[in-house]
Amino acid sequence: xxxxxxxxxxxxxxxxxxxxxxxxxxxxxxxxxxxxxxxxxxxxxxxxxxxxxxxxxxxxxxxxxxxxxxxxxxxxxxxxxxxxxxxxxxxxxxxxxxxxxxxxxxxxxxxxxxxxxxxxxxxxxxxxxxxxxxxxxxxxxxxxxxxxxxxxxxxxxxxxxxxxxxxxxxxxxxxxxxxxxxxxxxxxxxxxxxxxxxxxxxxxxxxxxxxxxxxxxxxxxxxxxxxxxxxxxxxxxxxxxxxxxxxxxxxxxxxxxxxxxxxxxxxxxxxxxxxxxxxxxxxxxxxxxxxxxxxxxxxxxxxxxxxxxxxxxxxxxxxxxxxxxxxxxxxxxxxxxxxxxxxxxxxxxxxxxxxxxxxxxxxxxxxxxxxxxxxxxxxxxxxxxxxxxxxxxxxxxxxxxxxxxxx
Amino acid sequence: xxxxxxxxxxxxxxxxxxxxxxxxxxxxxxxxxxxxxxxxxxxxxxxxxxxxxxxxxxxxxxxxxxxxxxxxxxxxxxxxxxxxxxxxxxxxxxxxxxxxxxxxxxxxxxxxxxxxxxxxxxxxxxxxxxxxxxxxxxxxxxxxxxxxxxxxxxxxxxxxxxxxxxxxxxxxxxxxxxxxxxxxxxxxxxxxxxxxxxxxxxxxxxxxxxxxxxxxxxxxxxxxxxxxxxxxxxxxxxxxxxxxxxxxxxxx
Ligand SMILES: Nc1ncnc2c1ncn2[C@@H]1O[C@H](COP(=O)(O)OP(=O)(O)O)[C@@H](O)[C@H]1O
Ligand SMILES: [Mg+2]
Numbered sequence: 001x002x003x004x005x006x007x008x009x010x011x012x013x014x015x016x017x018x019x020x021x022x023x024x025x026x027x028x029x030x031x032x033x034x035x036x037x038x039x040x041x042x043x044x045x046x047x048x049x050x051x052x053x054x055x056x057x058x059x060x061x062x063x064x065x066x067x068x069x070x071x072x073x074x075x076x077x078x079x080x081x082x083x084x085x086x087x088x089x090x091x092x093x094x095x096x097x098x099x100x101x102x103x104x105x106x107x108x109x110x111x112x113x114x115x116x117x118x119x120x121x122x123x124x125x126x127x128x129x130x131x132x133x134x135x136x137x138x139x140x141x142x143x144x145x146x147x148x149x150x151x152x153x154x155x156x157x158x159x160x161x162x163x164x165x166x167x168x169x170x171x172x173x174x175x176x177x178x179x180x181x182x183x184x185x186x187x188x189x190x191x192x193x194x195x196x197x198x199x200x201x202x203x204x205x206x207x208x209x210x211x212x213x214x215x216x217x218x219x220x221x222x223x224x225x226x227x228x229x230x231x232x233x234x235x236x237x238x239x240x241x242x243x244x245x246x247x248x249x250x251x252x253x254x255x256x257x258x259x260x261x262x263x264x265x266x267x268x269x270x271x272x273x274x275x276x277x278x279x280x281x282x283x284x285x286x287x288x289x290x291x292x293x294x295x296x297x298x299x300x301x302x303x304x305x306x307x308x309x310x311x312x313x314x315x316x317x318x319x320x321x322x323x324x325x326x327x328x329x330x331x332x333x334x335x336x337x338x339x340x341x342x343x344x345x346x347x348x349x350x351x352x353x354x355x356x357x358x359x360x361x362x363x364x365x366x367x368x369x370x371x372x373x374x375x376x377x378x379x380x381x382x383x384x385x386x387x388x389x390x391x392x393x394x395x396x397x398x399x400x401x402x403x404x405x406x407x
Numbered sequence: 408x409x410x411x412x413x414x415x416x417x418x419x420x421x422x423x424x425x426x427x428x429x430x431x432x433x434x435x436x437x438x439x440x441x442x443x444x445x446x447x448x449x450x451x452x453x454x455x456x457x458x459x460x461x462x463x464x465x466x467x468x469x470x471x472x473x474x475x476x477x478x479x480x481x482x483x484x485x486x487x488x489x490x491x492x493x494x495x496x497x498x499x500x501x502x503x504x505x506x507x508x509x510x511x512x513x514x515x516x517x518x519x520x521x522x523x524x525x526x527x528x529x530x531x532x533x534x535x536x537x538x539x540x541x542x543x544x545x546x547x548x549x550x551x552x553x554x555x556x557x558x559x560x561x562x563x564x565x566x567x568x569x570x571x572x573x574x575x576x577x578x579x580x581x582x583x584x585x586x587x588x589x590x591x592x593x594x595x596x597x598x599x600x601x602x603x604x605x606x607x608x609x610x611x612x613x614x615x616x617x618x619x620x621x622x623x624x625x626x627x628x629x630x631x632x633x634x635x636x637x638x639x640x641x642x643x644x645x646x647x648x649x650x651x652x653x654x655x656x657x658x659x
Contacts, residue, residue, distance in 0.1 A: 004521045004528065011509045309505045312466055313519040313567065314494020316487055399466040399493075403505075 009327040023295040026288025027335030031375050034281040035343025041274045043364035048266055058227040062220040065253045079253055080216035094233045096223045099127045103218040104211045106178035111165040121204040130223055142171025142186030145203055153182045154201040157190035180210055230258050289386040296328045296390035307394050308402025317395040324391035332383015336376045410441035413607050419472035421458050432458040434630035445601040445608045447618035450627030456611040457579055464497045464577045465489040494522050498568030500578040504560040506552040512563045513548050519570040538566035542596055558589030565596050578610040582617055594620055
């Protein structure tokens, strides 16, 4: 019975093909918007999260203001952090270790080609293990650095590929970093994080020797014993640094940030963007639903006589209702299916275009099965809700009146 | 053989309110139809023929009066009960054929069975094909109404009217849109249903010759029966013999 009703409903849609397509337009634009934008948003969120995954909840980082990504533009030259601060921070209660971290950008040369490389320092001893877990690095080829390695480097995964130098660097190769020859002992596993994948790791003392030590550091990485105390420790460090650097509260020329907080802020920004998209999509779907309702009312009027005929051959009100109800639901569901297909094309197409244009893997689309099923159900529900009133009207028609109708 | 009364209308009134004007379509109509009878209803346009037939067919309810179907008053039943009676016990044939335009002949005939939901799709299809073959449309099973002539469409409607094997067939000017030759073919099938399947038939017609096929002719005027003319079975028999011959010719 239901199958036959279904068949009749499809029939009803086919006979006004153009109108059915136009009606579905509202739904599939809405659904396409939802699927593609949410898909891109999810992809972006994933990408951002992966940029942060080398930072964990028990790590704080101290930077001079202006060097930080989040620093307001035009803050001028920041007063760099000095290398004596780490020892002082380590005395703050709850701090397990405070590690000076040096960074130098230089040219990396191999196979007669040059690329920019950011050298990151690796400390000796226990601190090395902390930084390794913090950065979550593993060797894909060769090994990681160890204490006592002289003029040895570990390179990010991208340098292992042909694209950088025309030929991938392998463990054992020699490269020039800012004109000095180093041996590459390992290539890191790909992390999907463009900063780490293009990083160059060198031992701290080697970096200080080769690039010079001016007593300043780029970042001080702080590992706390108990992540739940991170907030309190952050405040204590801020208090300490205000005193050390002689600045007033509110005028800090440094920042102590926890990656968690930064990530949460980024996430909330993303969420706001997504919320906006949801609202647009919902408006579009509402309009689509009203379109379906309108089409169904028209269909009921056009087929008044047929409804009379069906009743005269024994159709109950409920059968007539079901027929129009299914028809309306189908308008929603088919519109939703097309919308999903379009949304997938948009999302993955835009992501691919973005990657091609920017050359980085940051822009990615991720459309989950849940999103697809949800979108399909939602569009079906919109269709059925929009169909309730017209279907009720159809079912309540008086048989004789309906039969007398000219149409 | 004495037949039982299957349909009885007692003092049936139908009054339509058209703004300030009351249109009295039926004014105390009395009518009795016996099981297996073939009754023709004649009368001028607007005399209430369709109104009366629609009421017997449970498509409409009277303003006043009682309508008995097998002794049960159907004048004040609920729509769902009326729908059930329409579906199972009544077969309709209309002047306009009233087939669903997008459905094939077979699908149109399966529709009443589908609404009863008692058989499988396959059983319905087989029965529809059998009925259509019976009315001479075995080679037009999957044609759409637009691909059929008026006479053929009306034969699909006849097949549809008996899909659920009802006791009563109501035909409102079934030949009104047909020329006399195709109209005669349709009449022959109706007569055969009455004669062979023992269906009770009430048929509205303007055509005196068409009305002659019935056992009885009732004349309606201004919503009441003004004249009733009984006929003898013998005439019908003679007519039927002639028809069978015609049928053979027509099928080829
Ligand atoms: N729904 C209606 N509303 C108002 N008047 C109606 C309606 N149906 C029928 N009538 C009137 O009732 C009278 C009988 O109509 P009908 O039964 O169709 O006559 P017939 O079939 O004999 O031509 C006519 O005057 C017609 O105009
Ligand atoms: Mg009439």
